[in-house]
Amino acid sequence: MRKLAAGRRIAATLATASLAGALGLTGSGQAQAAAPEPLNFTVDFSRTSFPQVPTLGAGFAGNGPVVDAEGNQIGTAFDTCAVDGVENATTADVICTVYVKFANGSELDLSTQAPVDVNPFDYPYTFQGVVQGGTGAYDGAQGQATIIAHRPRVYEVVVSFK
Known part of the structure; x- marks a missing residue:
C-alpha cells in the first residue's frame, strides 16, 4: 500500500508542477514588455x-x-x-x-x-x-x-x- 500512496503523491506533485508551469507561476513564463517611454x-x-x-x-x-x-x-x-x-x-x-x-x-x-x-x-x-x-x-x-x-x-x- 505504501508504494501506491507514494506513487500518487509523486503523480500529484508532477501534475501540480506541470499546471504551475503552464500558468507561468514558476517564473519561467514570458517576460513582461517594458513600459513605453513617457x-x-x-x-x-x-x-x-x-x-x-x-x-x-x-x-x-x-x-x-x-x-x-x-x-x-x-x-x-x-x-x-x-x-x-x-x-x-x-x-x-x-x-x-x-x-x-x-x-x-x-x-x-x-x-x-x-x-x-x-x-x-x-x-x-x-x-x-x-x-x-x-x-x-x-x-x-x-x-x-x-x-x-x-x-x-x-x-x-x-x-x-x-
Missing part, C-alpha cells in the same frame, strides 16, 4: 463646440491635431464627452474618452473626468486622466496622464506609463 504632446480641440449652456447629461464630441514640443503634428485626437456636473453658465464637469491616433499607426486610449471652463482668465489649470490601453507601441499600455489646460480647448498631455 509621452508629452498638445491637443487643440478648438474645433469642438462646447454646449452653449452646459446641461447635465448633454454630450459633445470633437477632434483636433496632436502636436509635439516643436509644433509638428504627430497625430489626431478624437474625443467624446458627457456633462456630468454643472457649476455655472460657463463651467462644467465632463467625463471624456479620448483616442489619440499617431502618425505611425499606434493609438492611445485616455479617459478623464475633467473640468471645462470657457472663461479665458481661469487658465491654466491641471487635472488627471487614466491610460486605458492602446495599439501598436501602446498595446496594453496602462498609466496616468496629467492634463494642463492652457486655454479653452487646448491641452498639454503628459503621459506616464506603468
